[in-house]
Structure formats: structure tokens, C-alpha cells
Amino acid sequence: MSILLEEKQRAFADLRDIKANLAARGWFPATSGNLSIRVGGFEPSEFTFAITSSGRDKSVQTPEDFLLVNEKGVPTEATSLKPSAETLIHSEIYRLTGAGAIFHVHTIYNNLISELYGERGSIPVDGVELIKAFNIWDEEAQIEIPILPNYAEIPRIAALVEGAIVPRIPGIVLRKHGIYAWGANAFEAKRHLEAFEFLFEYVYRLHLLQK
Numbered sequence: 001m002s003i004l005l006e007e008k009q010r011a012f013a014d015l016r017d018i019k020a021n022l023a024a025r026g027w028f029p030a031t032s033g034n035l036s037i038r039v040g041g042f043e044p045s046e047f048t049f050a051i052t053s054s055g056r057d058k059s060v061q062t063p064e065d066f067l068l069v070n071e072k073g074v075p076t077e078a079t080s081l082k083p084s085a086e087t088l089i090h091s092e093i094y095r096l097t098g099a100g101a102i103f104h105v106h107t108i109y110n111n112l113i114s115e116l117y118g119e120r121g122s123i124p125v126d127g128v129e130l131i132k133a134f135n136i137w138d139e140e141a142q143i144e145i146p147i148l149p150n151y152a153e154i155p156r157i158a159a160l161v162e163g164a165i166v167p168r169i170p171g172i173v174l175r176k177h178g179i180y181a182w183g184a185n186a187f188e189a190k191r192h193l194e195a196f197e198f199l200f201e202y203v204y205r206l207h208l209l210q211k
């Protein structure tokens with residue numbers, strides 16, 4: 001078996017597991033969300049990643065759930081499957097961060113918080129312990145999680161990713177849409193995603209308490 005085939009099968013298996021895990025939390029309502037894992041070499045200019053196919057019910061497992069695409073988001077193998085409509089955002093995050101996995105979900109809390117802080121352009125989080133999940137260990141750390149507008153054309157959003165990325169924050173929120181969280185591998189990307197969602201719920205509930 002070639003190394004790429006082995007890596008592809010491992011990436012598909014990892015995506016299947018994470019998809020089932022996140023679906024069980026209700027984080028893929030109405031076919032929303034997409035997941036990807038980088039496969040093969042880590043050349044900055046040329047890379048391949050496994051990504052969810054577009055428009056599918058992510059709470060069920062089928063043989064048509066994933067495909068491989070190149071750094072431009074074009075399928076690398078003959079297939080009738082369509083890559084996620086948001087593949088270009090994944091491509092751009094891989095290109096800019098060298099991440100190994102990217103997970104995107106739509107939740108009530110990430111949508112609410114993105115609207116609450118939409119005009120500010122970032123979500124402030126102040127001194128919450130789970131900030132350490134991002135490997136930020138300062139006492140009472142203060143972070144700002146970037147928010148981008150949710151344009152209808154994905155290339156317009158992708159063009160803004162470079163300017164929005166904050167090196168120590170492994171995620172970007174799209175306003176009234178959802179979060180992209182990434183990490184060096186699937187384990188780390190999942191940890192980051194869980195931390196973001198915890199922090200969004202915390203900040204939202206705190207806002208209500210303080211009103």
C-alpha cells in the first residue's frame with residue numbers, strides 16, 4: 001500500500017470518528033459544518049487534505065462522506081463527490097498556519113456570540129481557565145477571537161482570512177455562521193473547538209448575568 005493511500009485511509013477514519021462525536025453533540029444541524037485533515041507532505045505551496053463532501057447529513061456515516069482535494073480545493077481523484085462549499089476557507093487556513101486539521105461547526109452559542117460582538121470584530125475573553133487549551137498559560141489571560149463577515153461568496157471570505165488570523169488563537173468565527181477551529185492534528189483541533197464553544201457559552205451567559 002502506498003504511503004498516501006495509508007494516510008488517506010487514516011484521515012478518513014479519523015474524520016469518521018470526529019464527525020460521529022460532534023454529530024452526537026448536535027453540532028451539525030441541517031447538514032451544516034465541514035471537517036478536514038491534511039494528508040501527505042507539508043510543503044507550504046502544495047498539499048492535500050481529506051474533507052467532508054458537500055451538503056450531506058453529517059450525523060450519518062456513508063462511503064460518500066469524504067474526498068481528497070489539493071491545495072486549491074480541487075479533487076485529486078476521479079469522483080462524483082463535491083467537496084464542501086467552504087473548502088477554500090480550509091485551503092487558506094492550511095496555507096497560512098500549516099495546521100494538520102480544521103473543524104467547522106454551527107452552534108447556537110457561536111452564532112449568538114458572533115452577533116453580540118460582530119461590530120467589534122472580535123470576541124473578548126477574560127481570564128477563563130480554558131484559555132489554557134490554546135496553550136496560553138498567562139495568569140488571567142485576555143484574548144480576542146477574530147470575527148469575519150459572512151459573505152455569500154466563499155472566495156470573498158477566504159480573501160480575508162490572512163488578515164484575520166491571530167497567531168496564538170487557533171480559530172476564526174464567521175458572523176452569524178459558525179467557527180473554524182484548527183490544530184496540529186485532529187486531537188488538538190478537537191480540543192480547541194471544545195474550548196471555543198465552552199468560552200462562547202461562558203461569555204454569552206456572563207453577558208446575560210451582567211445585564
Ligand SMILES: CSCCC(=O)C(=O)COP(=O)(O)O
Nearest residue numbers: 030032033034054055084085
Ligand atoms: C445548510 S449549511 C450551509 C452551508 C454551510 O455553512 C456549511 O457549513 C455546510 O456546507 P458544506 O458544503 O460543507 O456541506
Ligand SMILES: [Zn+2]
Nearest residue numbers: 032033086178
Ligand atoms: Zn458553515
